[in-house]
């Protein structure tokens with residue numbers, strides 16, 4: 443199946459599919475919901491997994507400074523999980539970050555096993571004050587955050 447999947451930059455027309463994929467997991471409390479407006483605003487930072495014209499997975503990058511970025515909103519539709527799509531999405535995001543000269547990428551996740559498999563290691567959240575300042579202070583879970591911070595050198 444992997445050979446039939448193309449990982450590409452998202453286009454505006456993909457916004458509804460990205461919203462559907464991420465909303466499914468947001469409802470389960472596995473990831474933060476991103477509004478349609480927020481997805482559209484950030485569409486240039488998204489990648490999608492395109493399987494014969496159907497968007498089955500997505501992820502986004504967020505830059506913090508010249509050296510540091512985050513991979514976020516990574517999700518694959520349930521029925522396409524465990525087929526290597528998540529790995530392809532992360533690898534694409536990392537390739538683009540490397541091209542930009544980014545040296546370190548981090549994630550906040552409830553699925554550390556997946557990220558361990560793709561080369562990330564656990565680290566204290568406090569190592570990324572930029573993230574806390576930008577997003578966490580607006581998050582309803584702030585004081586009870588259960589997400590695990592993980593990092594990879596590029």
Ligand SMILES: CC(C)(COP(=O)(O)OP(=O)(O)OC[C@H]1O[C@@H](n2cnc3c(N)ncnc32)[C@H](O)[C@@H]1OP(=O)(O)O)[C@@H](O)C(=O)NCCC(=O)NCCS
Pocket residue numbers: 467472473514515516517518519522523524525526527528529530549550551552553555556557559560
């Ligand atoms: C996390 C997610 C994107 C992974 O996508 P995926 O396409 O299923 O993952 P892959 O098939 O590429 O898996 C890559 C490796 O991770 C492993 N893996 C994937 N999910 C795993 C899990 N939940 N537990 C343990 N290992 C896991 C796979 O076995 C594979 O290992 P291998 O390469 O050694 O064989 C997908 O499970 C998902 O959408 N989860 C819900 C949303 C979410 O948690 N997103 C992360 C928020 S940051």
